[in-house]
Amino acid sequence: MPQKMLQFVHVDRRMPDKRDAEARRHDFNEIYEGFDDRGAADQAARCSQCGVPFCQVHCPVHHNIPDWLRFTAEGRLEEAYEIAAAANTFPEVCGRICPQDRLCEGNCTIEQSKHGTVTIGTVERYIADTAWEKGWVKPRMPSAERGQSVGIIGAGPGGLAAAEQLRAKGYEVHVYDRYDRIGGLMIYGIPGFKLEKHIVQRRAEQFIKQGVVFHTNFEVGRDATLAELRARHGAVLIAAGVYKARDLQAPGSDLGNIIPALKYLTASNRQGLGDSVPEYDSGALNAAGKDVVVIGGGDTAMDCVRTAIRQGARSVKCLYRRNRANMPGSQREVNHAEEEGVELVWQSAPEGFEGKDGLVAGVNAHRIHLGVADATGRQTPQVIAGSTYKLEADLVIKALGFDPEDLPTLFGEPDLRVSRWGTVTVNFRTMMTNLDGVFAAGDIVRGASLVVWAIRDGRDVAAHIHSYLQRKAEVSMPESQESVAAE
Ligand code: SF4
Incomplete structure (x- = not known):
């Protein structure tokens, strides 16, 4: 039975079930289960079909979100997929990794009216996954060769x-x-x-x-x-x-076991893909049994802390110089990290590193006061004099961005x-x-x-x-x- 739209007044926002945090800590499988047909249709039908769809305006590929939500609510999934695929080469990827809370869902009209956003990302994922299952995803073959x-x-x-x-x-x-x-x-x-x-x-x-x-x-x-x-x-x-990792200039930053985020993540992903990764096997790029400190507050930092948890780190801390409200990463990712046991150390920045036998043994951090907002609207970090304290660490991962x-x-x-x-x-x-x-x-x-x-x-x-x-x-x-x- 096709769903009527505008159901947000009757149907609460619901995400697909999320795997228990304790179970997630031990594997690299995705954390959300998929929607079933009923769940996806119910959630899609919450959309109010806005005349000016702010979700679409704030989507970088300008997905025709209201249309594919309506088709999903009506059970017309192949058409829903065709619309999604017309604007996006990778709807199954964006449905999973886009920070929707900063894009479409963050600007959804019913989110602004406190009814809870339409779960756009998970419906997109459901549509795309269904299309793959049903064999609707076909290579886009050219009708003729151009010779260029x-x-x-x-x-x-x-x-x-x-x-x-x-x-x-x-x-x-x-x-x-x-x-x-x-x-x-x-x-x-x-x-x-x-x-x-x-x-x-x-x-x-x-x-x-x-x-x-x-x-x-x-x-x-x-x-x-x-x-x-x-x-x-x-x-x-x-x-x-x-791809060039931004570096950190601080005393001791050349010690062993202070590594760039991408090197660490690549080793982990290669290992998961079945490659032989000597630096992972030797422990150089493996957090197992270690006290890990990740420096940075973006999504890459969250990827690193959550990877370290899964590798069996003894403790995982994320050091970020601003606070939760001023961090560049997705709030949803921070929540996932905290559920999985990561400790977010807000308003702290590394002052230097202590070493033992050429390897890092601790991070000396100082506390940060947030001053007035800069041109980007985020508050400027200022070091609080005399606030230095020490964190135990035998693996430090720098997630400071890329140049x-x-x-x-x-x-x-x-x-x-x-x-x-x-x-x-x-x-x-x-x-x-x-x-x-x-x-x-x-x-x-x-x-x-x-x-x-x-x-x-x-x-x-x-x-x-x-x-x-x-x-x-x-x-x-x-x-x-x-x-x-x-x-
Ligand atoms: Fe539907 Fe929200 Fe987009 Fe409006 S802003 S069309 S309610 S998803």
């Missing part, structure tokens, strides 16, 4: 979103990535308890079926220069992401223009760099950001590359064939 090719540097969400769009339009698409698996941070950065790896791998297989050619273990600068890729392809997209690598040097292309932060500079109307036919998108342009923004950027840049290549084809085409190409 695009080279994409980076097999993360931005590069893959662009690859799918361009291949569907008939371009030969080659994706180059330095890692041995497809997915970028979705495969090696984000832990399995937020995004199980088979979810990423089955989507990657669709791109291969679609005809996208992947060149893994391929480093631009080592295996080919950017100039060589430009000669090989009609257009090149740089979607390399930002771009020096791409002009790395790619052997000194003329590639970058900003003073090292991000690649583009013309924002065309998304093209200063090099003709070389485009850039995702974190390497905007700085470290959300997966969903990379997807949006990847889809946008694909449209710009398509326009560019069409113009290029028209210039080189005899007049009689021009009408054929103007699709």
Whole structure:
């Protein structure tokens, strides 16, 4: 029986069941069970079908959320999936890892009126998972080949979103990535308890079926220069992401067992994927039995603390210089971490590290007072004099954010223009760099950001590359064939 909408006055907000925190501490499986058909329809029917849907406005890919909620409530799930997939290359990923509390759900009208948001993310996940189960997810095959090719540097969400769009339009698409698996941070950065790896791998297989050619273990600068890729392809997209960990300058920060977050998370994910990881086996990148201190307050910090819990750490603390209200990470992730036994140490920052035999043995931290708000609206941290105290630690993980690598040097292309932060500079109307036919998108342009923004950027840049290549084809085409190409 199809559900009527606007049920928020009768039906309470409900998330799918969450696994017990004690059980979650021992494995890397996702923490939420899925909705059943009834549960998803009931929750979708809570939507008030706003004339101006703020959920959609605040979604980076502008998902047509009210429509797919209505179709879900009516049991028309294949149509719901088609609408979701039309705006998003990875609805099954965004349904799991988007910080909906800061995006669609945080802006849902009924959340603002204190009825509790529509559970948009979990309904999205339900729609996408159902589509995979039922075999509705098909590779987007091109109707004709165009005879032009695009080279994409980076097999993360931005590069893959662009690859799918361009291949569907008939371009030969080659994706180059330095890692041995497809997915970028979705495969090696984000832990399995937020995004199980088979979810990423089955989507990657669709791109291969679609005809996208992947060149893994391929480093631009080592295996080919950017100039060589430009000669090989009609257009090149740089979607390399930002991977250089921000460092910490404090006495003792060069001690052993003080490690960057991504190195730690990659080792854990590789181990989970069945790879041999000597640094995990030796204990260098393994929290088992250790007192762990993670420094940072973003989602990567939460990924690290929750990974450490699952590896069997003796204690896990997260040191963050601001407070809960001013942290950049999702509140939902913080709640999960606390449920699983992580201690959040607010308004504290490392002053230095103590060592023993070359390895870290403790963190000297000082307390922080939050002053007036800065330009971002967050309160400025100020050290409280004489407030130093010590935390036991034999593993410290730095989760302080990421910066771009020096791409002009790395790619052997000194003329590639970058900003003073090292991000690649583009013309924002065309998304093209200063090099003709070389485009850039995702974190390497905007700085470290959300997966969903990379997807949006990847889809946008694909449209710009398509326009560019069409113009290029028209210039080189005899007049009689021009009408054929103007699709
Ligand atoms: Fe539905 Fe909330 Fe979006 Fe309004 S803002 S359309 S109630 S999900």
